[in-house]
Amino acid sequence: MNETVLPRVVVVGGGFAGLWATRALASAPVQITLVDRGNHHLFQPLLYQVATAGLSAPDIAAPLRHILRRQRNCTVLMEDVASIEPQSSRLRLSDGHTLDYDFLLLATGATHAYFGHDDWAAHAPGLKTLDDALHIRRRVLSAFERAEAETDPDARRALLTFAIVGGGPTGVELAGTLAEIARHTLKREFRCIDPREARVLLLEAGPRVLSSFPESLSAKARRQLEKLGVEVRTGIPVRTIDGDGVQLGNERIAARTVLWAAGVAASPLARSLGVELDRSGRVPVLPDLRVPGFDNVYVAGDLASLQQDGKPVPGVAPAAKQMGAHVARSIRARLAGRDIAPFRYRDYGNLATIGRMAAVVDLGKLKLSGALAWWFWLVAHVFFLIGFRNRLVVMLNWTWAYWTYQRAARIILGKPDGSDQPRSTRQA
Structure with missing residues (x-):
């Protein structure tokens, strides 16, 4: 038969x-x-947490074969x-x-997307995959280590300057978290440098950060970033990026760590x-x-x-x-031989976190900022993680980080010079 x-x-x-x-x-x-x-599904909204040493890669990812292990009509090919x-x-x-x-x-x-400047990719890595996140984490942590050994004041300042290009949710989250790392996580761990003197800049070519949010929340996000110590520059596009920094309009900014969050x-x-x-x-x-x-x-x-x-x-x-x-x-x-209605996207709102007890939430008529928005953001992201283990581990890590300011994944692996920079795409 x-x-x-x-x-x-x-x-x-x-x-x-x-x-x-x-x-x-x-x-x-x-x-x-x-x-x-790849062999895993990635919860991309928390990728910046891996890049900034708050979470480990397995905390926000799970093997596709494990997720689909009970689905008998599915075969997974890597x-x-x-x-x-x-x-x-x-x-x-x-x-x-x-x-x-x-x-x-x-x-x-x-x-x-580097807007026709693909040569910038070598100097300003973006954040789309776990490989990207681990590469950025290595560059950020290595910058502090190299600054500790540097004796030239100008070179040390450049090592302790971090420029994030792009004021969308990823850029805002990276900038706020890097500021917290410098001012709280690392403040007693070095002898020759004071990490609190690190300079974090958020560079946005448009008129405001978080342009997809209402203007009132965008303004609140900027104030919360500046309260954390982030220098927010808007309205001036980046002209060039190289291994020594960025050209912002007519101003040259010496920064040995530049991160890209500007376009896809x-x-x-x-x-x-x-x-x-x-x-x-x-x-x-x-x-x-x-x-x-x-x-x-x-x-x-x-x-x-x-x-x-x-x-x-x-x-x-x-x-x-x-x-x-x-x-x-x-x-x-x-x-089944039936018709189906066209796709209709239901917008349940926008969320972006800035730092500890600082976030913005746009739920249409309901708009939140500050501590209440941060708690809403935290609960929503834990809820939507794949798997009970991931939820539990992330909650434990965030609880520990909240009370101690420590970040649990600060091990530097790979080559700090960036010669093993990953190829970053999400395509299969």
Whole structure:
């Protein structure tokens, strides 16, 4: 007797969109293959905590095979996807093998965009993956160590100057946390330098930080940053970045640690679809998240370009989760011969933390800042972590850090000169 051949669903990318779609198809009569270049799902909103030594990598990540161990209709492949051949419904992997599909979900996320200055990447690493976070942590902690041994005052000042380019949530969170590390965590641990003299600058080309938040919360966030000791510069774009610092307008800032949080670009894998992309390299999709011209190809998460009520659906975790779940519902409906309503993003609000007892929360009519917003941010992020172990470990680490100002993951690994800088993309 011949076995029934199930429809083949290939999901590329194990981030929020890909994982949520895969799990939502757990009981569907399909055969799923999840492909990702890494073996783990990452809770990206807390990635900056790994970069600033507050958490370890396993605290905010979990192996995809472990997450999906009970889902019998899913196979996980740790592979790179070299290209997509949508006309023949086939993926080509970097090892030469191919994967045929009946339905494809492309959810490979985004990488860093340096606005045509790709040479800046070597001097200003961004933050998208665990490799990025560990690289940044090494650079930050090594800067203090090198400053301790430096005898030249100018060189020491440059080592103790940290410039973060980009005033969005990632930039704000990095700046606030670095200021707390310098002024509290390290203050009694060095003999030749005073870490509290470290200079942390947040550089934003636009008129204000956290531009996606209401102007009132943006102003409060700036005041909270400045209270922590962060120098906030707005309205002046960075002109150049090199190994010795940044050129901000006509001002030269000597900074041996520059971090990039200013822009993102879609995964380059989208180009192999052969469709017209937007300026950020994202795929314009139909209201049901399918690619125009390809009935069986979906795009979700940061890689999808979709307008709703005249505004783009934001590239944030909640939107990616909702997109992934919608794709799963669409596949189920199509297999059953039913129609499904277009995707509709539900905005539950924006959150950004600045430092201890300092955050901003925008829930539409309800807007919070300060200590209450910080507690709201903390509870929300613990709740949405994958797995009980991750929630427990993060809560314990944050409790310890709150009472002691200590950060538990301050071990320097790898080469401090940055010669092992990672290739940073989220694509599979």
